[in-house]
Amino acid sequence: MVRFRIVLAFIRQHKPSYLFGILCMLVASWVQTLFPNLLGGTIDIMGEQGFNAASVRRNILFILLIALATFGFTWLWRTMIIGNARKLECEIRAKLFRHFLLLSPSFYQKKKTGDLIAFAINDISAVRMTFGPATAMSVNSLVLCIVSIFTMISTVDSRLTLLTLIPFPFVIWAMLSIGNQVRKSFLKVQESFAAISGKVNEGIHGVRVLKAYVQEAPTLADFRETSNGMVEASVKMVSVSSILGPVIELCFSLSFGLNLILGGRMVLDGTITVGAFVAFNTYLAMIMAPVLSIGRIVNLFQRGIASMDRLNGVFLSEPEIRDRPHARDISFQGHIAIRNLSFRYKDTAKAALEIQDFTIPAGSTLGIIGLTASGKTTLANLLLRAYDTENDSLLLDGLPITGYTLETLRNGIGLVSQEPFLFSATIRENITSFQLDRSEEEIREAASDSFMLESIEEMTEGLDTLLGERGINLSGGQRQRVAIARALLRDTPVLILDDALSAVDTVTEAHILENLRRRRKGKTTILISHRISAVADADNILVLNDGQVVQTGTHEALLQEGGLYREINDEQEENRHRLLRAR
């Protein structure tokens, strides 16, 4: 039952409505049982010569009342219990979403987005089916089953009753073993569903590449295979789950058959009466119906369990990055110190970044330059605690970054990443990070300092232009500038620009850099770039290569020193000269 922790908590929380629902269900069943007697009685009355029409009319009224009551109570329990199941569905989904918000990048690297979406809709639906219709049905069937068995025990010969119970062990065994199989094969079905969802998701997002390289046909063939997997899994699951009903029926027929022989002999011997024999058969048939529906419920439950297990797999994956116990909620100025940093991504052999000792004084600007894959982005990720280092090697204002709450830390460090992610919301929402109470002037100022204002104003709806997914309807450079505006508006004590101007033309780049210098005066700024001109003005420059610090110092000092920085500089200088010199 551990696996249903979430559901049980929900049920506990909604006890009144569940109890009321079940009560209504029982009342509805009870009212319905009144009907056959009433009808029989009425017909009996009418069968008499010169019957009393008034009493028939009264009975007809009762029949109508019963109809009304049945309707009312059935409607009530259905809306209560099935409505609760819907609520459960939405609550689990909200919980899942919140959980997703906590999980760290290392989790998302292992999973595909499409697979994860399947949890939110498909698996949660299966759980709902279990706790809505299936639960309601099971209460009904159990009650019916137990009531019939008890009436039988009290009215029919005990030997015959024993005969009735013979199928039960087999039925239960069948339910358990087939149920197990159903669960396993349903897991496969859900997994193939997730795979399909994953393929479609990747296909849609990568559609430009697929089209550009004429990959439609092979991609479709690949998808066909995945979809075939789903077909196979479903066929297998149904072929297993559809055995249960017939098996239960067969078990009962064995009981019927035995009764024909044994009960028949007993009637012939005169041990029991024909009436008892008939009653027995009737009861057996009466028990069979609810047991059959319990079989169906077992199927649904096993599906729910399979999906719940999948969901629990997500819920149990703990966020790797979270607030440490004594994490503090104090603001910082942005003095960054790096001590004995050595960071390795999971499942990789080599450290992605190693820094012995480095300090970025509060309010200073640091430039980082380095070859491809030298660990620049990694440093930014570490400062923001997208990943954690083993020892406390990053200090902010003297305190390890893990000593701050994630909220303070991330509220205090802005990042414009290499490939900025924009939401499919309005430009305003993107620039303000959904803080819709930011003033128009602030927004416009941030946009104008990132040289985006002009482009925005050209759009008919200006700041309220809706962006497509990932900002598809902007050019690459416009996306980067919106992201910069977003960072400028947040105005954090520390700002990291990770190659954030790579898609911006040089004229605009120079202007933006100048604005940055102005707006970031007195605040810690880290500029990652491949271009010397972008970092040359920085107070200090860090030169990285292959995860190692190769040089540090100001532009002048580094030029003096020679080495990688000088090489890069010379190369760019030479390019410049070559460019300016006509061929």
Next chain:
Amino acid sequence: MKSTMNRKKTDTGSSVRAEKNSGSFGLMEKHPGSSGLMKKNHDSSGHTEKHPVSSVMKDKPTIPQTFGSEVKSHSLRALFRLSRPWMGKFILAVGCILLVNAATLLKPWLLKVVIDDFLIGRKPQNGLYSLVSMAILYIAVSLMGGLFTWLQVNLVNRAGQAIIHNLRCKVFETILHLPLPWLDKNSSGRLITRATNDISEIGEFYTDVTVNMMKDILLIIGIIAAMFTMSIRLSLVSLAVIPVMAVLVWLIKNRIRRNFFGMKHYIGRINGFFAESLSGMQTIQTLRVEEARDKDFTHLNDEYFKTTLTQVRLNSFLKPASDVFQNIAIAMLLAYGIGQVSGEGLPIGILYAFTSYIKQFFGPISDLADKYNSIQSALVSADRVFGLLDEEPILEKPDEGTPMPDAAGRIEFRHVWFSYAEEDWVLKDVSFTVEPGQTAAFVGETGAGKTTIMNLVSGFYLAQKGEVLLDGIPVSTLKKADLRRRVASVFQDVFLFSGTIRDNITLHDDTSDELLDTALRASCADSLVEHLAKGLDEPVTERGSTLSAGQRQLVSFARAIAHDPAVLVMDEATANIDTQTERLIQEALLQVTRNRTTLMIAHRLSTIRHADRIFVMRHGEIVESGNHDSLLKHKGYYLSLLEECEEPVA
């Protein structure tokens, strides 16, 4: 195989469907940003005031105008058309059902024989006519019944799965062939729902509804026939409630449907919201916008919850309602009987028989009432799916058009005007020619329209005015597959698939080792591959999230070269790559681009210095062109870019 499928469809289906296309479903649930930058926002004035509302909350489901019988019958017909190839299986399944029913009827008869003949009649038992053989027969009949039940369920399931497998593949095929302008405007999450959840619901229609519905309808017909043969008058009385029921069902039908439409709309949006949030999770976390996202999500989830609650209420109404009608029918029968029976016009036995008929009759009716929702749900899903499939006429047909097995690579733009949205021209009267084997470079400020030019060359978008020609043939008339095989692009936004590095470079194509080697070397991806533990077979995660941005660019670069194109398009292909690697790439590229036409976009002008032609763009126009030297002499915008770019360091 696919192409023939396509063609068949266009022959038969497109003309009929085209007329519906204007209000078609696929477009209906457009992405909020769909009308691009053009649409006037009517309530934008309320934005900065007291109650700011996030854009997520503004997008309400739009119930289609054509909502109703017309589209519905279209979907219903389409659903039946899809099942036609599997009719055999369905008929077999119905046969199984008849056998199962026979078994169900046989069992009480056997019991009756035992009781009447042996237990009461005390007839002698001899041979097969005995208690034991009756018992065995009983068990055998049940076994048969069970077997055929199993068979029926599996037959229907197989057929249903096969149908939706085909449908699912068709949907995915449609998605892959949708033109980019359409995809730009539609949320991917909602497209995904079409291929996943909507298809599943349609599957349930086939597996759970069709055959059982047939069974119910057969039963109802049988019972009605039995009733009418017994007494026409009583039958009419008993069935008098049916029209009332029909009216009732008809009355709430639209509500149910509309509600399902809303439900599915929100499920699609939830899907999209999840998809977007998951892929932007790191940004969400570093920006600390979790709360805002959660709020928007809660809004969607709550809206969805409201629709489901309505659905539960409506659904809870129909089934008990049919029970109520059963009782009302019986009450009416009895009331009618009062006069008749006392007047001796009606034997009580017939009255009794009719009450049990009514009960039997309402069994399947209540079953149908229960399924009514599944049917409506499936139909709404079908509307959505077929609405997407109805986009057929606008789909890209990669295999149609003038074939081009080989290309010299001459590219010409003739007075091209282009806009993504209405009259918002992004390219204004652009004309240029690039001769085969030449290297042309495009420079200019962001948003000038450089990427747009590349998009037009590959035929992703079509120019509104003017012509784009490859080797003198308009690209719009070219066979798209051939065009795109001749032109390989390195996109500004790199996209890597999950798989391996090799998969990402070769994609699904056979690439010779030699070519692969050249590609790796020319893109400098070879040193990257060398450092990886598994080399080319190193796994790549979704979007290449474990590689550095520069590494991703190298891979996508290698991909283009490995496809050995006549025209190589590089859109800021080295923007995230360091200067030294870039130089190495350039040296290697000289080999590769020697006899190919190359179009490149770069902000670092050193990259394009060697280009034969440089086009300087501004606001969608080519303002200067020439080679580097001539542009330098011209002392225009190019020079100013240059001076900024390689501004001597202070």
